[in-house]
Amino acid sequence: xxxxxxxxxxxxxxxxxxxxxxxxxxxxxxxxxxxxxxxxxxxxxxxxxxxxxxxxxxxxxxxxxxxxxxxxxxxxxxxxxxxxxxxxxxxxxxxxxxxxxxxxxxxxxxxxxxxxxxxxxxxxxxxxxxxxxxxxxxxxxxxxxxxxxxxxxxxxxxxxxxxxxxxxxxxxxxxxxxxxxxxxxxxxxxxxxxxxxxxxxxxxxxxxxxxxxxxxxxxxxxxxxxxxxxxxxxxxxxxxxxxxxxxxxxxxxxxx
Amino acid sequence: xxxxxxxxxxxxxxxxxxxxxxxxxxxxxxxxxxxxxxxxxxxxxxxxxxxxxxxxxxxxxxxxxxxxxxxxxxxxxxxxxxxxxxxxxxxxxxxxxxxxxxxxxxxxxxxxxxxxxxxxxxxxxxxxxxxxxxxxxxxxxxxxxxxxxxxxxxxxxxxxxxxxxxxxxxxxxxxxxxxxxxxxxxxxxxxxxxxxxxxxxxxxxxxxxxxxxxxxxxxxxxxxxxxxxxxxxxxxxxxxxxxxxxxxxxxxxxxxxxxxxxxxxxxxxxxxxxxxxxxxxxxxxxxxxxxxxxxxxxxxxxxxxxxxxxxxxxxxxxxxxxxxxxxxxxxxxxxxxxxxxxxxxxxxxxxxxxxxxxxxxxxxxxxxxxxxxxxxxxxxxxxxxxxxxxxxxxxxxxxxxxxxxxxx
Ligand SMILES: Cc1ncc(COP(=O)(O)O)c(C=O)c1O
Numbered sequence: 001x002x003x004x005x006x007x008x009x010x011x012x013x014x015x016x017x018x019x020x021x022x023x024x025x026x027x028x029x030x031x032x033x034x035x036x037x038x039x040x041x042x043x044x045x046x047x048x049x050x051x052x053x054x055x056x057x058x059x060x061x062x063x064x065x066x067x068x069x070x071x072x073x074x075x076x077x078x079x080x081x082x083x084x085x086x087x088x089x090x091x092x093x094x095x096x097x098x099x100x101x102x103x104x105x106x107x108x109x110x111x112x113x114x115x116x117x118x119x120x121x122x123x124x125x126x127x128x129x130x131x132x133x134x135x136x137x138x139x140x141x142x143x144x145x146x147x148x149x150x151x152x153x154x155x156x157x158x159x160x161x162x163x164x165x166x167x168x169x170x171x172x173x174x175x176x177x178x179x180x181x182x183x184x185x186x187x188x189x190x191x192x193x194x195x196x197x198x199x200x201x202x203x204x205x206x207x208x209x210x211x212x213x214x215x216x217x218x219x220x221x222x223x224x225x226x227x228x229x230x231x232x233x234x235x236x237x238x239x240x241x242x243x244x245x246x247x248x249x250x251x252x253x254x255x256x
Numbered sequence: 257x258x259x260x261x262x263x264x265x266x267x268x269x270x271x272x273x274x275x276x277x278x279x280x281x282x283x284x285x286x287x288x289x290x291x292x293x294x295x296x297x298x299x300x301x302x303x304x305x306x307x308x309x310x311x312x313x314x315x316x317x318x319x320x321x322x323x324x325x326x327x328x329x330x331x332x333x334x335x336x337x338x339x340x341x342x343x344x345x346x347x348x349x350x351x352x353x354x355x356x357x358x359x360x361x362x363x364x365x366x367x368x369x370x371x372x373x374x375x376x377x378x379x380x381x382x383x384x385x386x387x388x389x390x391x392x393x394x395x396x397x398x399x400x401x402x403x404x405x406x407x408x409x410x411x412x413x414x415x416x417x418x419x420x421x422x423x424x425x426x427x428x429x430x431x432x433x434x435x436x437x438x439x440x441x442x443x444x445x446x447x448x449x450x451x452x453x454x455x456x457x458x459x460x461x462x463x464x465x466x467x468x469x470x471x472x473x474x475x476x477x478x479x480x481x482x483x484x485x486x487x488x489x490x491x492x493x494x495x496x497x498x499x500x501x502x503x504x505x506x507x508x509x510x511x512x513x514x515x516x517x518x519x520x521x522x523x524x525x526x527x528x529x530x531x532x533x534x535x536x537x538x539x540x541x542x543x544x545x546x547x548x549x550x551x552x553x554x555x556x557x558x559x560x561x562x563x564x565x566x567x568x569x570x571x572x573x574x575x576x577x578x579x580x581x582x583x584x585x586x587x588x589x590x591x592x593x594x595x596x597x598x599x600x601x602x603x604x605x606x607x608x609x610x611x612x613x614x615x616x617x618x619x620x621x622x623x624x625x626x627x628x629x630x631x632x633x634x635x636x637x638x639x640x641x642x643x644x645x646x647x648x649x650x651x652x653x654x655x656x657x658x659x660x661x662x663x664x
Contacts, residue, residue: 052561054547056548057285057442057445067428076560100546101546101562103560104544105543105556106560126285127283127284127546128283129283129284150286151285155287155290156289164286178448183446
């Protein structure tokens with residue numbers, strides 16, 4: 001079990017906190033400082049956003065962070081350069097999240113190879129179809145020991161959920177409601193869905209994301225899953241700060 | 257008229273997986289998977305249903321005013337030394353070809369039990385056509401439109417609002433068609449159960465490119481009949497159309513795709529010139545990638561960020577191209593040309609003065625290349641006049657050549 005994501009879930013079953021941050025945000029060279037502070041403050045997992053010009057599944061806050069990161073000069077090439085030696089100081093698992101187009105242009109094999117080289121553990125590509133992954137890319141991801149994490153939503157039926165669970169490695173990303181990121185949808189309506197997920201006893205651990213923004217929503221999500229993912233609220237907390245490290249520590253302390 | 261039958265197996269039609277060659281597919285996040293799958297599973301069955309076809313045909317005839325005339329443009333023909341016919345989609349209700357598709361999709365939405373409709377629009381023609389069918393059916397309508405397009409196509413914004421639609425400005429990115437489409441897709445993610453997305457061009461995830469092409473295929477079906485009556489032969493030598501996402505071109509080409517003697521000419525928006533940095537000529541500037549959930553050619557940076565296109569015409573101001581057209585380009589089945597902003601304007605003034613028809617700026621791009629194809633005097637050429645120019649009057653007046661309007 002060499003993948004850090006698997007090691008994490010083997011060691012810790014509950015209350016896993018995964019923080020999303022767009023790479024190259026707020027400033028181009030903040031990628032590593034943000035990761036350092038997140039690790040020091042107690043985040044269990046880090047999801048680094050690979051910024052894309054047209055992030056279809058994202059609301060305005062993450063869209064704006066992507067636009068800003070691209071303007072800062074972030075790209076896959078720059079990101080892998082920044083991550084070259086990050087494993088000397090960061091030990092928490094790291095997942096890259098982004099859209100398929102930049103990765104396709106970079107080359108899937110090239111991308112997987114680079115991830116393995118620098119020490120990235122998993123990838124989330126919401127617009128990569130399951131079938132195409134299975135037929136064209138799965139072998140490559142596996143060859144490089146890279147986990148591909150799939151999303152499920154309240155509208156995903158049981159049969160498809162089983163299939164997604166079968167293909168997903170590391171964990172399953174359960175989107176809390178049918179929405180783009182950062183929408184304030186009321187999670188109390190999602191009980192039935194969360195219970196259905198829990199009842200299915202998936203082979204993968206489950207992390208719940210979208211709409212998790214504070215201690216109350218984090219705890220509510222953790223009641224049904226192995227943990228939760230916070231993105232928009234974290235971006236908001238650091239977008240205008242003058243002291244990144246303090247802002248990050250305060251944010252994590254407020255959730256945990 | 258009949259909605260084009262199943263054509264799986266043809267080289268130029270969609271395959272069972274939603275691809276045209278290596279282009280197409282449905283690269284949607286899981287949040288949209290059920291919506292897209294619902295359409296994929298049901299669209300052919302619904303389109304083939306006799307009751308659906310009857311309703312579609314009746315509305316196209318009695319409400320849209322089809323068949324649209326095929327007009328032999330005599331003075332234009334004299335000038336370009338060929339027999340040039342204009343397929344008059346500009347005479348449709350609402351003023352463009354877009355309504356063929358919105359009639360089809362609103363009937364489909366009703367059969368799927370949807371109570372709310374969303375759409376993207378560039379020039380506003382698709383937005384108006386969507387707002388129109390929503391008014392007709394009493395269905396709530398929200399149209400996303402880039403804030404730049406809201407300014408340059410003001411009359412259409414007013415029409416949409418009068419028709420009862422909510423027009424929501426898209427303020428991200430280039431603030432044009434691409435961004436309006438992003439916002440429409442995001443709306444659909446947030447309203448997956450009650451909402452149907454009436455996509456306005458032959459782009460987006462499967463089945464949209466095929467579904468929109470089938471609804472628009474009424475254009476080529478009529479061309480065949482009308483040409484047979486007028487010339488004794490159903491096939492022209494050339495069919496020419498402008499390409500934004502590619503719906504009017506797909507409709508004009510449809511019944512000729514497997515007729516190799518019919519040459520297909522596609523005209524993209526060259527903007528200020530293909531190499532000026534202000535262009536929307538996707539086949540010339542684009543690379544393989546994914547835009548709006550379709551694998552196709554698109555304009556992008558070397559890092560895979562989608563670039564901002566430019567065209568004087570809001571309806572062609574799009575950094576991608578529908579997957580059918582990417583395939584027609586790659587296989588050489590269609591010849592791709594491009595017209596600059598200025599060439600399109602000149603073509604609009606020319607058609608107006610020669611034939612008394614004020615065309616949409618989009619359609620003017622197709623007209624602008626009449627002199628470059630190299631026709632023989634006997635050639636029969638059909639140009640899809642996709643829309644009328646009412647919405648573009650402000651641009652036309654602003655750019656009017658000094659001598660026009662006197663006594664030229
Ligand atoms: C009159 C007219 N022609 C053409 C287009 C371009 O779209 P498409 O390529 O889908 O036909 C538009 C789009 O707004 C339009 O309004």
